[in-house]
Amino acid sequence: MASSPTTSSSQSPRPPRPPRPNLAFRRLRGQRSPGEFAAAVRRAAREIDERVSCDARYIGRVEAGEIRCPNYAYERVFLHMFPGRTLTDLGFVPRSAVRGRGARTAEVAPAPRTTSPLSAPHETDGAYEPYVTTHDPYASYDPHEIDDQNHEESDVQRRAFMSGGTATVAAASLGPWGLAFGGTAEAAPRSVRRAGEAEAGALEEAVRKIRLLDDRHGADGLYRRAAAPLRAAYALLDAGAARQATTERLHTGAGELAISVGWLAHDSGRFDDARSHYAEALATARVARDPALEAHAFCNTSFLARDAGRPREAVRAAQAAQYAARPLGSARLLSLLALREAGGWAGLADRTGCEQALTRAQALYGRGPCDADPEWMSFYGDAELAGLEAQCWSTLGDWQRAAHQARRATRLQDPHFTRNLALYTAELADDLARAGHPDEAAAAGLRVLDLLDEVQSSRVQTMLAGTARVLLPHRRASGVSDFLERHRALPRPA
Incomplete structure (x- = not known):
């Protein structure tokens, strides 16, 4: 949907040296994920009354060497986390080595940001924020701008598919039996020059089928098989349609x-893939001037940002989604988007x-x-x-309220959606x-283990x-050892 920017070699005769990875900082992170370590940084900041918007992306930039020396707020937090060490011990260069120098080279410098009323109060600058807003919360957003890798893979695959395909092939790939994971779609001998109502209907049915299967069984077993229908969908767009309504x-x-394929990637832990698919959906919404699709894409982008440890992005995306959704007249949609925003504020520790x-x-x-x-x-x-709501209270550390809402959710959920x-x-x-x-936690954990024969979800696993790690010191509590043993026996993901 978007092409990569190109630069003239004459403008950059001497490319900048690549940054040197910060291996010392990486060792300090240990076995924690970037998201977990970012959460520890935010907790340490609160202990000394600092406010930093640290997320997994910031930790990645530090470890990659893109941030040679942190700003003063991050410096105070890091030295609080690792007392007795200096910035040099943490793998950074001395501040004197970077003071007075200009911004990083254009290749790695972030885009300039404008002050937004959506910013959380008293938050220290330092984390990447893709949603730079003025009056319109999503006017300046470019779905490919916010991703360092510019995710062109799906676009390349789509062009390769379209170069030899027709609308007939695409419709066959989207058909309910083609998506039923039984085999590949064969090219029909008849060539269709334009897509029609039948092809549009096949596409809509493919979306419904993916959602139904995900509700019942989880995402892990579906994601890879959904790539072909997605390529087929964009092949249909390329083929065009005779009527505007069909287009x-x-x-x-x-x-x-x-978005559905992006959710499958999201729920199975493939966050980069999910980000790419959601950006693709947002670009499609912009091309079609479809506010409902735009609201949906921003909704899922917000959820992904929260899970990936980018709470400020989660807030911005949710607010952009609400801006797009207001004219649609759905209170339930605005309710869900407000929940997405709440999740972002919880991640920022803004109760x-x-x-x-x-x-x-x-x-x-x-x-x-x-x-x-x-x-x-x-x-x-x-x-x-x-x-x-339970997830929000959990993020804020209010475990009793979180457990109360989670228990309500289990009681209210239709058991058909495993x-x-x-x-x-x-x-x-x-x-x-x-x-x-611990005893009640183990009992609930055992109930989840009983469901894993039917559910394949990396999120659940x-x-x-995490629950197993918390329960390790409570092995003697009723049911805990049974839960730990059964959890230990689970097959590990490849």
Whole structure:
């Protein structure tokens, strides 16, 4: 959807030296993930009354050597975390070595930012923020600008697919049996020059099928098999349609399919792939001038940013989604988007901002469903509302309130949707463990283990692993050793 920027060799006769990785800082992180380490940095900052917007991306930039010397706020936090060490011990260069020099070279310097009323108060500058806003929260957003790798792989694959394909091949790939994971779609002998109602319908049906299978079984087993239908969807767009109404359906269908495939990547822990698919959906929405698709793409982008340890991006994306969604007339959609915003504020440890967004979400949800509610929101009911609120309280460290909402979510969830039931129960187990109820946590964890034969979700397995670590010191509590043994026996992901 977007091409890579090119630069003239005459403008840069001597390319800058690549940054030297900060191996000392990487060793200090140890076995923690970048997201976990970023959370530890934010906790340490609060201990000394500092406010830094540290996320996994910032930690990656430090370890890659892009940040040669941190700003003063980060310096105080890092020296608090590792007392007795100097910046040099942490792998940074002395401040005197970078003082007075200009900004980093254009190849690595971030885009200039404008002050936004959406910024959290008193937050120290230093973390990358892709949502630079003025009056319009999403006017300056370029979906490929926010990704260092510019994710062109899917675009290259699409061009290769389209060079020898037709709308007939695409429709065959999208057909319900082609997506039923039984085989590959064969090219039909007949060539279709333009896509029609049948092809648009096949695309919409493919989206519904993916969502249904994900609800029941989780994402891990679906993601790789959904790539072909996604390429087929964009092949249909390339083939074109005779009627404008069909073209609009194809754009919406392709964008929704990109979001669905992005969610499969997201739920199975492939965050970079998910980011690329969501950006592709957002670009499609912009081309089609489709505010409903744009709101959906920003909604999922916000959720991904929260999970990837970029809470400020989560807030910005959720607010951009609300801006796009306001004219659509769906209170339920605005409620879900307010919950996405609440999750971002929780990640920023802003309890007031989180509570305000939760109150707004509950009030909007109380207005009830309406005909304007998008089809993709069928998952959003009482159980999901409680489950997302539980995640907010958990992020804020209020384990008792988190456990209360997670328990409500498990009771309200239709057991037919096994994946969501496993997710809410895993959330409950973790909240109970951290609230000091190891026996109840183990019982909930065992219920999740019973569901794993039907559910393949890296998200659920990651949550269970965290619960197991918390419960290790409580092996003698009722049921804990049984849970730990069964969890240890789980096959590890390849």
